[in-house]
Amino acid sequence: MDAAALTAARQALTGAAPLVHCLTNTVVQTLTANALLAVGAAPAMVDEPLEAEGFAAVASAVLVNVGTVNQRTAQAMRLAARSAAAAGTPWVLDPVAVGALPYRTELAAELLEARPAVVRGNASEVMALAGAGTGGRGVDSTNEADEALDAAVALAGRTGGVVAVSGEVDVVTDGTRTVRVGGGSVLLTRTTGAGCALGAVVAAYVAATGDPLTGAVAGHAHVALAAEAAAAVAGGPGTFAPLWLDALDAVTDLSAARVDP
Amino acid sequence: MDAAALTAARQALTGAAPLVHCLTNTVVQTLTANALLAVGAAPAMVDEPLEAEGFAAVASAVLVNVGTVNQRTAQAMRLAARSAAAAGTPWVLDPVAVGALPYRTELAAELLEARPAVVRGNASEVMALAGAGTGGRGVDSTNEADEALDAAVALAGRTGGVVAVSGEVDVVTDGTRTVRVGGGSVLLTRTTGAGCALGAVVAAYVAATGDPLTGAVAGHAHVALAAEAAAAVAGGPGTFAPLWLDALDAVTDLSAARVDP
Amino acid sequence: MDAAALTAARQALTGAAPLVHCLTNTVVQTLTANALLAVGAAPAMVDEPLEAEGFAAVASAVLVNVGTVNQRTAQAMRLAARSAAAAGTPWVLDPVAVGALPYRTELAAELLEARPAVVRGNASEVMALAGAGTGGRGVDSTNEADEALDAAVALAGRTGGVVAVSGEVDVVTDGTRTVRVGGGSVLLTRTTGAGCALGAVVAAYVAATGDPLTGAVAGHAHVALAAEAAAAVAGGPGTFAPLWLDALDAVTDLSAARVDP
Numbered sequence: 001m002d003a004a005a006l007t008a009a010r011q012a013l014t015g016a017a018p019l020v021h022c023l024t025n026t027v028v029q030t031l032t033a034n035a036l037l038a039v040g041a042a043p044a045m046v047d048e049p050l051e052a053e054g055f056a057a058v059a060s061a062v063l064v065n066v067g068t069v070n071q072r073t074a075q076a077m078r079l080a081a082r083s084a085a086a087a088g089t090p091w092v093l094d095p096v097a098v099g100a101l102p103y104r105t106e107l108a109a110e111l112l113e114a115r116p117a118v119v120r121g122n123a124s125e126v127m128a129l130a131g132a133g134t135g136g137r138g139v140d141s142t143n144e145a146d147e148a149l150d151a152a153v154a155l156a157g158r159t160g161g162v163v164a165v166s167g168e169v170d171v172v173t174d175g176t177r178t179v180r181v182g183g184g185s186v187l188l189t190r191t192t193g194a195g196c197a198l199g200a201v202v203a204a205y206v207a208a209t210g211d212p213l214t215g216a217v218a219g220h221a222h223v224a225l226a227a228e229a230a231a232a233v234a235g236g237p238g239t240f241a242p243l244w245l246d247a248l249d250a251v252t253d254l255s256a257a258r259v260d261p
Numbered sequence: 262m263d264a265a266a267l268t269a270a271r272q273a274l275t276g277a278a279p280l281v282h283c284l285t286n287t288v289v290q291t292l293t294a295n296a297l298l299a300v301g302a303a304p305a306m307v308d309e310p311l312e313a314e315g316f317a318a319v320a321s322a323v324l325v326n327v328g329t330v331n332q333r334t335a336q337a338m339r340l341a342a343r344s345a346a347a348a349g350t351p352w353v354l355d356p357v358a359v360g361a362l363p364y365r366t367e368l369a370a371e372l373l374e375a376r377p378a379v380v381r382g383n384a385s386e387v388m389a390l391a392g393a394g395t396g397g398r399g400v401d402s403t404n405e406a407d408e409a410l411d412a413a414v415a416l417a418g419r420t421g422g423v424v425a426v427s428g429e430v431d432v433v434t435d436g437t438r439t440v441r442v443g444g445g446s447v448l449l450t451r452t453t454g455a456g457c458a459l460g461a462v463v464a465a466y467v468a469a470t471g472d473p474l475t476g477a478v479a480g481h482a483h484v485a486l487a488a489e490a491a492a493a494v495a496g497g498p499g500t501f502a503p504l505w506l507d508a509l510d511a512v513t514d515l516s517a518a519r520v521d522p
Numbered sequence: 523m524d525a526a527a528l529t530a531a532r533q534a535l536t537g538a539a540p541l542v543h544c545l546t547n548t549v550v551q552t553l554t555a556n557a558l559l560a561v562g563a564a565p566a567m568v569d570e571p572l573e574a575e576g577f578a579a580v581a582s583a584v585l586v587n588v589g590t591v592n593q594r595t596a597q598a599m600r601l602a603a604r605s606a607a608a609a610g611t612p613w614v615l616d617p618v619a620v621g622a623l624p625y626r627t628e629l630a631a632e633l634l635e636a637r638p639a640v641v642r643g644n645a646s647e648v649m650a651l652a653g654a655g656t657g658g659r660g661v662d663s664t665n666e667a668d669e670a671l672d673a674a675v676a677l678a679g680r681t682g683g684v685v686a687v688s689g690e691v692d693v694v695t696d697g698t699r700t701v702r703v704g705g706g707s708v709l710l711t712r713t714t715g716a717g718c719a720l721g722a723v724v725a726a727y728v729a730a731t732g733d734p735l736t737g738a739v740a741g742h743a744h745v746a747l748a749a750e751a752a753a754a755v756a757g758g759p760g761t762f763a764p765l766w767l768d769a770l771d772a773v774t775d776l777s778a779a780r781v782d783p
Binding site: 038 | 330364453503
Binding site: 287290291294295298299304305306307308309311312315316333502503504505506507508509510511 | 547548549550552553589590591592593594619622623624625626712713714715756757758759760761763764
């Protein structure tokens with residue numbers, strides 16, 4: 001993906017200020033909302049079943065993250081995913097800890113039927129969701145991103161969308177084209193919810209660009225560039241988080257990102 | 262409101278260290294609790310229906326914020342609001358996204374019957390709650406605060422309390438007197454939960470002063486002064502939040518606030 | 523507890539990177555997860571009853587914190603505590619506001635039957651749990667830690683585990699040996715969730731060391747040392763939190779902690 005496409009994506013996000021409806025886990029809601037605000041999107045966390053269906057239909061994009069799912073929020077996720085699909089609204093699935101926990105593994109498989117524009121997870125999660133692995137022990141992946149490439153391609157074939165696998169180098173594929181995004185910082189892995197916030201940023205970019213592959217790559221590039229800037233000045237994993245939000249706001253040009261090809 | 266009243270309000274808050282029972286959304290609980298601690302109040306987040314009724318009766322003030330309301334917490338809110346009203350405990354209603362989402366719009370209308378001492382929201386929310394508008398698209402307002410003045414006055418007439426509308430200049434009215442609070446920082450709008458935390462600080466001040474108008478104005482003034490101090494040294498929206506909490510703690514004098522009249 | 527034992531505990535934690543299953547309150551989940559990551563443990567927040575039982579059996583340790591308990595999460599807590607007990611997995615109970623609120627007071631008494639390896643609370647909570655007091659007004663203690671020593675010893679006798687009482691000087695006892703941990707910073711009391719995160723760090727240390735008394739003391743020592751380092755550079759309670767996380771990461775030696783005897 002060339003620098004012009006990334007530059008255009010950043011401009012599209014600024015112009016669109018998309019409303020991202022997040023059904024996400026309670027550990028990361030604050031960071032996710034602040035990351036969306038920092039990149040210029042508008043977050044709204046709505047996970048009551050009586051509200052989620054209608055709201056998903058009017059949002060610019062929807063994020064479904066099963067990190068702390070329960071039976072009530074699972075129902076809201078089902079309604080929101082179907083509503084988004086019916087309205088043609090792009091939605092992103094983050095299958096946190098799928099493979100490690102049976103209840104959410106079944107739920108994520110069911111949600112796939114609503115064809116997410118993007119699935120974003122770590123290698124263990126993507127492999128488990130594709131039926132190619134048994135998952136890790138939770139939120140940390142025990143596999144490198146490239147180990148999940150075959151699973152990601154297969155999964156993209158089933159959803160008709162994009163699958164993004166986070167790792168030291170992120171792998172983003174629509175089943176045909178595969179793009180890698182390098183850079184970033186290990187401090188992202190020591191900040192709870194950084195990956196979850198990435199999923200939300202991807203949702204915002206997909207809404208703004210209208211293209212799941214471009215949006216997913218741009219989201220990963222934006223997060224990686226901001227992480228590098230923050231890591232250069234952070235004193236540790238605690239001060240990294242607010243500095244990363246500052247940098248998400250300050251990154252107005254994605255052309256320096258390590259995107260291949 | 263003169264400087265002496267604001268100075269007295271700050272001293273009253275320090276002296277009272279009020280216990281503020283918060284039924285608030287899961288995105289902003291942490292910032293809200295830390296903001297209350299920073300200004301010298303004691304937060305307690307209790308939103309289980311089996312606990313909320315009894316706790317509201319012994320707290321110094323109650324905050325009800327419908328940001329991520331669900332059917333369980335809605336029931337806790339009903340019980341807490343009625344319990345506060347019966348006990349003569351002041352309570353604050355923050356009608357997040359009312360007007361944009363039917364379920365919570367009905368709930369907020371029902372909660373109004375328990376006569377909140379203060380309603381604090383943005384212009385869209387206050388207009389929707391007063392029946393004068395159809396609301397925005399969520400947490401961000403599409404109207405300036407002064408556009409909601411008529412609605413705020415009407416709403417104050419119905420509740421017998423105060424209505425505060427947040428904006429570039431905040432408008433606070435009891436239906437008869439109207440006070441404006443300027444200053445602050447645009448970074449408040451880029452920090453998720455800053456407005457929600459303001460509602461909690463207002464609840465603390467109302468408990469400490471015993472007067473909804475004085476308390477609401479003092480709360481807005483305190484938050485605005487702290488925001489100005491933090492914005493002067495913040496590197497962006499991420500580092501603003503912890504610096505704002507530092508400043509909420511450091512502001513011991515409200516006499517410099519831009520309060521009119 | 524001598525310096526060698528503390529040094530060994532820190533090394534054990536680094537080596538084990540224990541997976542800590544947290545059923546904790548929504549106000550503090552983010553800080554708790556980040557604190558666990560900072561000390562080198564792996565957090566996983568899972569509080570759906572359909573998932574909690576199985577996950578508790580495979581985790582390295584379990585934390586149960588009743589801060590924002592509701593009827594759904596209470597059921598998850600019961601299942602997780604019993605599952606941990608049956609699997610021989612150490613678990614920590616943090617009885618937030620027990621004594622002040624009847625519903626959770628009954629729940630905590632019931633959870634005690636699953637014999638937590640460590641109970642960690644403030645003096646009011648420990649006294650209430652031991653049946654020796656009527657509790658405070660919520661999360662803040664109205665008693666010094668040493669006032670709860672008799673209650674802590676009695677409670678340890680009932681659980682067969684350790685009871686840790688937080689205060690200006692923390693008191694940790696297994697009913698026979700009593701160890702005090704000094705230092706720390708008053709800013710811990712002005713940071714929502716610092717005590718709750720301490721409970722999680724204790725759970726990680728108990729898993730890593732295999733000994734509840736050593737683990738509890740090491741956890742308190744680690745948190746206190748990090749708090750001193752952060753307080754020396756923080757500008758107030760807001761900037762303290764990220765700096766404390768930095769310091770939790772940076773503290774690789776506990777031998778300087780004020781542990782007596």
